[in-house]
Amino acid sequence: MKKIIYVLVLTLVVVGGLVFVSREIIKETSKRSTPKSLTAADVKASVKKWEATPAGINFKKWEASPKGQKVLASAAKIKNHISDSTNMDAVVTSISLPSGSRLGFGVMVKINSEDYILSFGLEESNEFQQLRSLKVNDNIIIRSRFVSYAPKYSYPIVAGNYVERDSKVIYRSVPRKGGC
Numbered sequence: 001m002k003k004i005i006y007v008l009v010l011t012l013v014v015v016g017g018l019v020f021v022s023r024e025i026i027k028e029t030s031k032r033s034t035p036k037s038l039t040a041a042d043v044k045a046s047v048k049k050w051e052a053t054p055a056g057i058n059f060k061k062w063e064a065s066p067k068g069q070k071v072l073a074s075a076a077k078i079k080n081h082i083s084d085s086t087n088m089d090a091v092v093t094s095i096s097l098p099s100g101s102r103l104g105f106g107v108m109v110k111i112n113s114e115d116y117i118l119s120f121g122l123e124e125s126n127e128f129q130q131l132r133s134l135k136v137n138d139n140i141i142i143r144s145r146f147v148s149y150a151p152k153y154s155y156p157i158v159a160g161n162y163v164e165r166d167s168k169v170i171y172r173s174v175p176r177k178g179g180c
Contacts, residue, residue, distance in 0.1 A: 062151035071149045074114045075156040082147050085161070090118070092138045103157065107134060109142070117153060118142065120160045120171070130170040131163065140165045 038046070050056045062068040081088045094108035097117060105128050106119035120128055134140070143162035150157070163171040 059151060067154060068151070071154065071156055074116065075147050075149055077112060077114060078116075078147060078156075078158070082144055082158075085143050085145050087141045087143060087164075090116075090140050090142050092134050092136055092140060095134060095136060098153065098155075101153065105131070106160070107131075108155070109140070109158075111142075111158075115155050117155045117157045118160045119157050120173075127174075128171070133170070134165070138165060140170075 051060060063072065078088060080086075088111050090109040090111045092107055093110050093115065097103055097106050097108065097119075101117070103117065103119040104122040106117055109116050109118045120131065141164040142158070142160060144158045145161055146159040148157045148159075160171065161173045162169070
């Protein structure tokens with residue numbers, strides 16, 4: 001029994017020391033001056049460098065493929081709504097995301113006869129409670145500020161910032177504090 005207590009105390013001391021050291025490292029890094037923002041030339045050079053990597057080559061192949069072209073065309077159809085954050089009429093086509101997705105909570109929707117993944121993020125709290133009441137064929141109005149795509153998914157990924165059903169707001173994202 002004494003050995004177990006000694007092991008637990010020793011573990012507590014080691015973990016406490018690691019926490020203390022990591023706090024000191026964080027203080028040191030925050031005291032350093034912030035690096036200058038990248039210039040357009042630097043960004044272009046880093047993109048070129050990434051495109052030469054295997055991941056970049058695979059992404060370029062996907063963009064040129066028919067599947068990639070379809071996803072990019074679908075994303076372009078809602079580009080104006082995304083940039084202006086205006087209302088988009090959507091119909092829920094599935095209450096689950098494609099198998100193997102790692103997008104957190106979301107649903108599949110159809111906007112202007114195109115399928116999209118409407119993603120809300122990781123399920124950390126009860127903020128998605130009202131969204132769980134959505135059913136297939138529900139007509140909703142959504143607003144978003146971001147659309148993305150990835151070779152893993154056959155549909156563009158729309159970030160859900162606002163959802164309305166039957167003139168009632170059922171979800172509104174809360175802006176992050178202390179961020180941009």
